[in-house]
Amino acid sequence: MSVVSAITVTVPATTANLGPGFDCIGAALKLYNEFKFTRLEEGGLTIHVTGKEAERVQTDESNLLYQAFVKFYQHIEQTPPSVKIEIKLGVPLARGLGSSATAIVGGLVAGNQLEGATLSQSQVMELAIAMEGHPDNVVPALLGGCRLAATSGAAWEICDVPWHKDVVPVIAIPNFELSTSEARGVLPTEVSRADAIFNTAHLGLLLRGLETGNGQWLKTALQDKLHQPYRKALIPGYDALNIAAVSAGAYGMVISGAGPTLLALADKLNSKAVEAAMLAAWQEEGITAEVRSLSLDTQGAKSF
Ligand SMILES: Nc1ncnc2c1ncn2[C@@H]1O[C@H](COP(=O)(O)OP(=O)(O)OP(=O)(O)O)[C@@H](O)[C@H]1O
Numbered sequence: 001m002s003v004v005s006a007i008t009v010t011v012p013a014t015t016a017n018l019g020p021g022f023d024c025i026g027a028a029l030k031l032y033n034e035f036k037f038t039r040l041e042e043g044g045l046t047i048h049v050t051g052k053e054a055e056r057v058q059t060d061e062s063n064l065l066y067q068a069f070v071k072f073y074q075h076i077e078q079t080p081p082s083v084k085i086e087i088k089l090g091v092p093l094a095r096g097l098g099s100s101a102t103a104i105v106g107g108l109v110a111g112n113q114l115e116g117a118t119l120s121q122s123q124v125m126e127l128a129i130a131m132e133g134h135p136d137n138v139v140p141a142l143l144g145g146c147r148l149a150a151t152s153g154a155a156w157e158i159c160d161v162p163w164h165k166d167v168v169p170v171i172a173i174p175n176f177e178l179s180t181s182e183a184r185g186v187l188p189t190e191v192s193r194a195d196a197i198f199n200t201a202h203l204g205l206l207l208r209g210l211e212t213g214n215g216q217w218l219k220t221a222l223q224d225k226l227h228q229p230y231r232k233a234l235i236p237g238y239d240a241l242n243i244a245a246v247s248a249g250a251y252g253m254v255i256s257g258a259g260p261t262l263l264a265l266a267d268k269l270n271s272k273a274v275e276a277a278m279l280a281a282w283q284e285e286g287i288t289a290e291v292r293s294l295s296l297d298t299q300g301a302k303s304f
């Protein structure tokens with residue numbers, strides 16, 4: 001492929017952890033950011049952002065999307081070109097839906113496509129994981145679907161996780177932010193053997209529950225001892241939403257990524273009732289929220 005003058009990249013939102021799969025599993029959702037990069041003859045960097053909360057995105061060299069773009073050029077040992085970047089935000093910022101992963105994947109993919117796809121998809125993926133620090137958002141953002149990532153020590157093994165068509169992700173997005181760094185800051189550096197065993201068993205059960213749609217397995221599987229017990233205090237209304245979602249028929253509720261968005265899994269027949277119950281529970285706490293059922297994105301980052 002040859003060098004091109006402009007490229008548009010779309011990258012899906014992602015929901016990571018899914019309860020017991022802390023830092024290793026995530027799923028891409030049909031909710032997108034769009035990034036257009038146009039080469040300039042000169043002029044350095046111009047960034048224009050549209051969409052909800054556009055004013056919260058940096059428009060200088062500290063912009064994460066641009067930093068990922070620069071990272072690509074550092075990797076291929078070239079100087080980044082002057083560019084105009086147009087960002088259309090569809091993924092809410094710092095809500096636990098992988099907005100930073102969209103920026104990292106978007107910047108790397110854009111650089112690679114502008115330079116004629118010099119790197120393979122797995123090389124882009126390795127760079128993205130190194131930038132984000134964990135694989136569970138960037139891998140499904142790049143590849144689509146639900147993905148489990150495990151390292152051999154030298155490289156990442158990525159496994160496609162089958163997701164039963166009747167299992168619906170219901171996401172409840174509150175109107176406040178929670179940065180990933182703050183939500184990681186409350187976690188202990190060491191865990192007990194009992195908690196490690198608990199999560200090992202529950203992640204295994206979750207994989208089979210997602211594949212088969214077995215509700216009994218999913219009800220038990222959507223529990224965690226590694227991150228949620230420490231993080232839930234950062235999310236007002238967590239317990240009320242959990243009770244509301246389960247009472248309305250959800251299999252369970254977990255924190256999406258580092259939060260504050262909450263994710264319930266429900267049978268497709270219950271998802272509307274679960275949406276209404278979660279919205280009402282947050283309204284009772286005085287919190288404005290957007291609640292919707294989404295389906296899985298299966299394609300990941302796309303460029304055109
Ligand atoms: N489209 C974007 N362009 C540039 N920077 C972005 C974009 N989206 C997110 N960011 C950067 O990423 C930060 C949010 O990252 P953070 O890891 O805290 O949350 P998140 O990725 O939305 O949530 P989680 O990792 O829990 O899914 C923003 O404050 C901003 O600095």
Ligand SMILES: N[C@@H](CCO)C(=O)O
Nearest residue numbers: 016023136180257258
């Ligand atoms: N696994 C990450 C996802 C958010 O980036 C966490 O929970 O901190």
